Amino acid sequence: MNIILFEKEELTPDNHVIFNDHRAKHIVKILQSEVGDSVRVGEVNGAMGTGNVLTIHRKYPFIVELAVTLSDSPASQPAIDLLLALPRPIMLKRILTQVTALGVGTIYLINANRVEKSFWDAGILKEEEYRPHLIHGLEQAVDTRLPDVRMCRHFRPFVEDYLPKICGNYSSLVLAHPNSDKSLSHCLVEDYGKVLYAVGPEGGWVDFEVEKFLNRGLQSFSIGRRILKVDTAVVAIHGRISQLMESKMSF
């Protein structure tokens, strides 16, 4: 936890917050803060700043009161969005945290032929279940801006109705697909604006799905012959896109 986040509603009118959960424990046990010390804090979807420790209860149940000063604007909105065929719940949790730490604006979770139907009944798809995993990624990366998570249980409505509406938000829309003969660098346009990258389920997209995406303007790319698990692919491709965007900006 490299920043301690709180919800807007937790802030009292005199800009105090009182923690009595894992955040208090973190301040007591990991940071080993004393009264008068400052810790890095941020408001979810708001500004970052410092929390000055006013009181500490060092024994269980840990309680810490902070006087909060928010001085730094949040990091800018990440320029990368992820379109992901719904993975199995345990993998989704890890992906949500990792991709939030790496920086993502919106995560679209969609259906695909090779997505197991039961995945759509998983508890992790409820906001109260997945939100902590996003928060965890923000706390790691020192960010306050929660990614937007959107779910579409049906493939066709997503691709036919929804995707055309959001396409205009992106300068590049790319689809990881092992059979493609194009490399990622050839699919990202020169003036990198926002990029949407799509990663399929274990076993890949079926031909029908690939065709639908290509018809909607996505470009397929391959990162080589090695077959990767979805969680590895999501992180490695995020790194590749970030690198291309950075290299471009620095020349």
Add this chain to the structure above:
Amino acid sequence: MNIILFEKEELTPDNHVIFNDHRAKHIVKILQSEVGDSVRVGEVNGAMGTGNVLTIHRKYPFIVELAVTLSDSPASQPAIDLLLALPRPIMLKRILTQVTALGVGTIYLINANRVEKSFWDAGILKEEEYRPHLIHGLEQAVDTRLPDVRMCRHFRPFVEDYLPKICGNYSSLVLAHPNSDKSLSHCLVEDYGKVLYAVGPEGGWVDFEVEKFLNRGLQSFSIGRRILKVDTAVVAIHGRISQLMESKMSF
């Protein structure tokens, strides 16, 4: 499992293998192969090819006998090596599998100031414990070449005595370090040969360590202000280096 691997010693003089473990179960339950079907197989550190199913025992204990034909040479040696401050065992397991799937030649596990001493006593550091995680990565990526894993429990002998001996193997040696003002693309030399990338422990390298590495010719780079967990960083940076190597080759 996108390829089924076996050890050289498992091959009979007439090029048969008999599986009675998870590999047999995979052929019976996942691939649902019949007698006469072919499955993709490979010899660890050897060639790839097909295994023709000769006999199947479909009930527990599953037993499958294959006639093996090895026709394809193994993938070429990956051009990326990883130097990693020993992470906690559960994270190391995941990293070993992921980085093997991504493609890595040698993994150096070394000590650092912020590595917990107890990590060096973990069972996973025994070859019989970590090897299955490497195999798992190869089976995922369809490769047969095991990464070389080397461990150095002491930082100074590694950096002062060992590192100078291997430096000549690399065209670029780079060190992920949040405080660096250089980007990765500025640290990789133009004619990409082999690259060694170094990732520190949670909390980062201490100044002494960074200085030692820089003195030995490593160049530090930063991938931005977001702080990543070690496993995320290892995969994302592997993606970044691969992208730079690819982009270079394609121009």
